[in-house]
Amino acid sequence: MDEDLLTSTVDLAQKLGAEYAEARLHKIKTTGCLLRNGVPEPATIGDAYGIGIRVICSGSLAFSATNDLSRENVKVILEKAVKRAKASSSLLEHRILFSEEKTISADWRAKEKKSIENVGFEDLFGMLKNIEYQIKDGRAGVAFPNRLLASTTLLEEKMYMNSDGARIRSRVPRLGFYSYITTSYQGKTVTITIPSGYSQLGESGGWEVVDRLKIYEYVQKKAENLALVVKNDQRPPKETVDVVLGPDVSGIIAHESAGHPGEADRILGREAAQAGESYLKSDDIGLKIGSEEAYVSDDPTIPHSNGFYLYDDEGVPARKRRLIEAGVIREFLHNKSTAYEFGVSSNGASRSTSYDREPIIRMANTFVEPGDYSLEELLEDIRLGVYIKSFMEWNIDDKRFNQRYVGLEAYMIEKGEIKGMVRNPILEITTPKLWSSVDARGKEVEFVAATCGKGDPMQGAPVWTGGPDMRLRAIRVGAR
Amino acid sequence: MEIIELTDLALREALKLGATDVSAICAKNNENQIRFSNNSITVTKNIKSLELFLYVAKDRKRMIGVTSNPSAEGIKRFASDLIKACKVISPSPEYTPLPKGEFSYPLHGIYDKKLAEDGVKLIEFAKEAVDAGLEAGATRVSGSLMASEEEIAILTSGDARGKDKTTKILLNVRAFTDEGTSGHGLSCAARLTDFNPSEAGRVAGDYAKVSINPHPWEEGICDLVTMPTVTADVVQHIGSFSSAFTVDAGLSFLIDKVDQKVGVDEFTLRDYGVVEGGLGGRGFDDEGVPTRENIIIEKGVLKGYLHNSTTARKFGKSSTGNAGIIEPNPWNLVVDPGTMSVDDIIKEVKRGILVTNNWYTRFQNMRTGEYSTIPRDAAFLIENGKIKHPVVGLRISDSIPRQLASILGISKERRWIEWWEVSIPTLAPTMLIKDVTITKALR
Incomplete structure (x- = not known):
């Protein structure tokens, strides 16, 4: 070069x-x-x-x-x-x-x-x-x-x-x-x-x-x-039940409803006409949006990760960003322009996917932080519930408030034990309701790779999404 | 070197190295863009690129490459890399020789020299859109405006030789009120004379203003009016699912449906390589076959799939001029006009929802076409043939096959749609669809 x-x-x-x-x-x-x-x-x-x-x-x-x-x-x-x-x-x-x-x-x-x-x-x-x-x-x-x-x-x-x-x-x-x-x-x-x-x-x-x-x-x-x-043709229960989400699901949720709304360029309206804005406002640092068990971070420095980098495309060192801690919004993702607007330092989130794309704020590896429960412990006091281990269809509105994840591999939970499969349970829920319903997290975080779309012209950025098993209390799961 | 000379060099080099089939395509692009938000410009962009696409086959082994280094030396090295790679991959039982010419390509006028000039007045156009949105009652206007020119040339070992040149200008405007409502407007054209930034801004501003004080919507089944931007999103997925590759890979709800009824009599869907008033496209596909009009669905009956020469041979058909070497794709989708005005369509609705824009369409099962998508910007309750009030917080959760069979009305008026969410240019009408499932989020 x-x-x-x-x-x-x-x-x-x-x-x-x-x-x-x-x-x-x-x-x-x-x-x-x-x-x-x-x-x-x-x-x-x-x-x-x-x-x-x-x-x-x-x-x-x-x-x-x-x-x-x-x-x-x-x-x-x-x-x-x-x-x-x-x-x-x-x-x-x-x-x-x-x-x-x-x-x-x-x-x-x-x-x-x-x-x-x-x-x-x-x-x-x-x-x-x-x-x-x-x-x-x-x-x-x-x-x-x-x-x-x-x-x-x-x-x-x-x-x-x-x-x-x-x-x-x-x-x-x-x-x-x-x-x-x-x-x-x-x-x-x-x-x-x-x-x-x-x-x-x-x-x-x-x-x-x-x-x-x-x-x-x-x-x-x-x-x-x-x-x-x-x-499997078993319909999900109609009543409100406890739900355990597998790592694939907690990972996509971390990305969609904690990572994206925390992008400062969306908060300022720069992506309004395409990827959209955010339900969060500029002065929402410190806002309580979830339970004491809601923890989400984004960290580009995880070795071997799909979204790995050490310096962003504005020359700023990468570091771990704690987006939500104990249910409180702690940090947004910044480039040097939004950092100036917010009066903070950039936390190195600016990336470009190709020579012909401008650097913009991107997530790297976004995940729900681990807790201290085993899967058995997450399940043990659930009388009737659903374990949504993976998903296919999902979407979220352009303010990152109203979202839906439709289960693929999913099981009934009865008296603390995983039972037979259940067909396409739907978690359709607002962001505050979702994070407020989390009451426990598993010990082990798993990641999958994804391509995150943002920008105009479109930029597909390599990321990881991840998390542990995560328990939500008193949730309605619909059916297709 | 001119792009035709670069393709010639690539073709000759690959043949010299022993390729039996070669398709060389060189594309030169010039894109000028303005992005704006909160009534202020955020960035101007100019992106110039010259890329070579090269397909080679040797001993029934097939390689595709795209390089952004189409210098004479770069082309020779790239052709050599592709031929070398052929040595280590397996021959394909589905190898099909490239179609043989001579071909003649359709002439068209999808080009406006003014859009190709660096001095195209994008800032003034963006300002017109912002001012119109504000004048209509919005307080913030955001958007993007892109003018682009593509010059492309093809040479194949099948004696295809063609050149094409197109332009387009795409404006996507979103207007917001202080109350948090939003509206969306588009102007998409191949020529400046068909481009109207003020109208796009005004529509966005109007929608934002009339959406103030939206009512939450209760979930259930109701009739749905899809304005052209929403119709285009559904239609682009139908177009993609009609690709023979998608069908052959088992990923389409149109499998085994040829000559069967898949929609109502009023629904006809066509694809054109180039079409007057369309947004780009080309006179030839990636195998050098002339593009043409293809009827995908005629009066509700699936007439066939979109093919390249490989899928065509497998299905016992001829290429439809939609190659993609791996995957045939639609170029410009056109829904035939209906007989109703948009007002007539609204009058037909006893109780339903009108949706002006949507995003984030995802499928649960591609074989059944079950999907959901989220309306964004303005949406309205219609009762007894009249728009009653704005609504918010809904999601369309349905299946495309069911919707195709449940269309109650198609408008005469249509609009060309291409934007961030609709990547395949589509001429789309307003449609009325019966009994659509609407869901909402647990709060």
Whole structure:
């Protein structure tokens, strides 16, 4: 990567009158394999490399990007960015200012034992063929007539520089797996995903991720449990009951109803026209929205995580953010612009997914913090309840207040014990009611990988969602 | 080098390295965007890219690549990487040779030079939208405005050779009142003459204002009026589920439904590569096959799936010009107009809900089409043919097959929709759907 190009770009931006300038060389190499009913689809290679530039002139922000890295072209797009920023004043009611942050010079890498660059298509297809062999005959009398299995690698390399003096290089490899499976039993058909909820198994790292995630064992176990979903017609109870949510469900809830509403750019209205705003207001730090047992954090620094990073795309060190503690809103996710507005320091949440996307506030690895209960202890005093272990359909309104999660693998709880399966229980609930109903959390946190959508043009950011088993008291679960 | 020369270089290089099938597509994009919120500009953007898409097959082994380094050296290296990868992957029993030309491609006028210029007056347009929203009664207006140009060229080993060029301008406006209500407006066009930022801003502002003091909605079953933005969201999913790949992967409620009734007589859905007034698209697909009009559903009967040459061979059909090498996709979806005005549709409703916008559509079971989606912005109770008052806090929880069979009315008026939530350009009417399940959250 051409460091001189970044230096000359940032220098020239300042000469042209920019109060602030940054430039980022961003390279993403991807490979992907898809096996459909044992038949290989064309394998894919992606190779995206270019430069993204941001300048602030007269309080106005402009972003330009190109994959033509010739000096002349980069100079032209920079000059146009400065010109655009200056010309924006007729619709600029609010000057954009950045918080002052410590100047960082760093070169960091996500750990990797077996280099992602040495993972070949034979490895990726080999993994899929093994899984295909594992599951193609179905389970427990349930046929799997359609199986779509996917494996991916990604290598993200960046070099970043800004006019405050930050200089950062980074390298993050990632590996992932996801699948769609049709299950069929006595004429009834249900589509499922492994992992559930259209998520993925994924981490940062090299080929060792396959062993670390125990992908074969995971798929084997999930296939056995999820096969039974199609056999089940038991309706969920109509009365109010206690509910235990599995890690997949507590994880998506942490992401959707604690992480997203805590993004400061949404709170300030910057994403209003697309991803939406937030039920939280700027002065809601300290607001009680849940029980003493509601704890949610976001932490980009978890080793091996899918959302792993050490410095964000504004050159700010990453750290753990405690979003909700004992039911109280403790911290929002910030970039340097929102940090300035709130009079705080940035907590390093600004990320861009490609050279041609502006950095915006993103979650990394968002999770419900563990408690001190075993699953047996969570269940033991439940007379009648439902254990929603995983989900498929979900959605939440654009203020992150009214949400719904529809169970996939779910069981009745009777007198403290897990009984037979129950079909598609629906948790449809407001955010305060949800977090206020939590009364206990399990000891073990589990994560799955996901792609979080935000921004315009859209940016799909790699994240983890996670949590422990989590108990909610006195909840209504509907049925489809 | 011109994009056609880059595709030529890629084609020749891949053939020289032993590929039996090659499709080389080079696309040059120029996007200018303004985003604004709280009546103020938040960022201006310019994104320029030149990318090469390359499909190669050798010994029935198939690879696809996309590179953002289409220099002469970069192309040679990329073609070599793809051919080398062919050595380690398995041949596909479903390998199908690329279709052979010569092809001729439809001419169209989906291009406006003014939208391709850097000086396009986006700031003025954004200001018009903001001012109109405020004038209509909103206190905050947010949105995004994107003008884009795409120039694209294809060369294939099947003697396909084509070039195309399109522009479009998309404005998405959301207006808010101090009472916390919101309204949504869109203006989507291929030419500046069809673009109306003031109207989009005014509609958003009007909806926000008339939504003040919404009533909570009780769950249950009622009739639903979907305005074009909501109709388009449902229709884009029908379009995607009609892809033969999705069908073959077992992930569609349209499996085994060809020539069967899947909707009411009044519902006809077409797809066009390019269509007058449409938003982009192309004259050729990724295999070089000319795009065309395809009828997906005609008078409620599923006529067929969208195909590339691989799925077509498997299904015993011809390509419909919708490749995607892996997955055929719709280009521009068009619902035929109905016979009613929007006012007539509202008059038909004894008790129901009118929804102006929605987001976050997710499926519980793709084989049954069971899904839910959340209305956002303005929604209204209709009683005895009249809009009564705004409502809030509802969720549509239904299945698409049931809805298709329960359409009671389709409007004559239609709008082109493309925005953050509807990525496939869709010409959509207002529709009246009977007996839709509406749910609400436990508070």
